[in-house]
Amino acid sequence: MHSLDQIYAFVSVYENHSYSSAGRNLHKDRTTVRELIKAYEDVLGFELFSIVGRKANPTERAEQLYPQAKLVLRQNQKLLEFGTAMFMEPKTLLKIGYDIDFPVEFIAELERRCLITFPQIRVQWLETNRDNALKAVAERDIDLAILPATGGVAPKFPLIFKHLGYISYGLYVGARSKLAQKETFSIEDAQLEIQYLSSNNMSSDGMIQAFSSHTRIISSHTLMVKMLKNDGWALLPVPLGEYYTQKNVLKKMTTPLLANDVKMPFSLFHAIGMEQETTTKTLVEWCTELAKSYFR
Structure with missing residues (x-):
């Protein structure tokens, strides 16, 4: 034996x-x-x-x-x-990691429900990137994390994960920048013009990668939108891009670089065994419910 x-x-x-x-x-x-x-x-x-x-x-x-x-x-x-x-003690602190590109409305709804259902538990929402967060979840430094999925069968750490849905990305420029005057945004434009890329995308093995010969890394969507007012382009989550498009701050460009909007899968991750925790079980149920209505 x-x-x-x-x-x-x-x-x-x-x-x-x-x-x-x-x-x-x-x-x-x-x-x-x-x-x-x-x-x-x-x-x-x-x-x-x-x-x-x-x-x-x-x-x-x-x-x-x-x-x-x-x-x-x-x-x-x-x-x-x-x-x-x-045999773990009941939680008094809940740490939840999330990627910068995940919709804030989804996270805000989770927070609203936590305040009602778990008023005695302190919740920390931690903006993080995929690689750091997966390690932290596996080591139980973070309880749950909502992160991009790379399409593999299983993450490199022993974790439980649940697919939530796909977030669409489009190519955006400043509404008053010189790039907004173009009818289409060519592959040459993408290669030669400044590309703004979130630090989370840069440090993770996801779909959104550096494409331009001149890439600048930004850790905040708010700052990235400010930069795009002047020059450059970025691949942004469509809900975020459309919010600023309606305010005439950004413009979505048609481009041969993208036949259609890029779609990034997102999943909810937690450590093995944590599904027995009331908080984890409830949050998984909430995310599953919200994903059905949010990601159609």
Whole structure:
């Protein structure tokens, strides 16, 4: 019968291609890792690695075994997190992270409901980016986070996530800038004119990336709109862009750069086991309800 220690050793050697590196990752010495692998091979009846120099190369059977072993470790982590959450004390502070591009009306409605339903709980709304927030949620420094999704099957941290919907982005310029006088905004314009990009987009592996040869990074939508009054262009969430378009501050441009508005998926993330918390369960239900009416 195999043990979890053997599976952890196998996965670590597979991912690090070395008994020594796997040992450092597992806080075990190289000899212990090698003994665990040997014991696992005895249980399985076949070799897992061939040693070439200092490198441990997985065998064909190890390649087939790895996805299943990885799944077992994820399930084990989920069980540990689930058990830990069962004995956590009731919350008095709730930290919720959100991406700068997520609609403020949605967040404001969540806050209104929190004030009514959880008046005894202090809520902190923390503007953050995807990479930092996912790590913070996994380490329970943040309770929940509403963030862009990259389209992968699962995030790189052991988390529970729920898809909320898609936010459309359009290309906007200042309504009185020289770029607003163009009938269309060409790919050459996008490459040569100043592009304003939010710091969150720049630091995350999302759809909105630097395209221009002259990109400026801004951490505030308010400041970005001020900059666009003078020059440059930006991909902005359509609800935000249209708000300023109606005020004759911005203008949405048609462009071959975008056949249609770019659509970014957003998801709600929380740590494994936190679904048992009343606050987390309720917020997930609220987000699910609001998403149905907001993202049509």
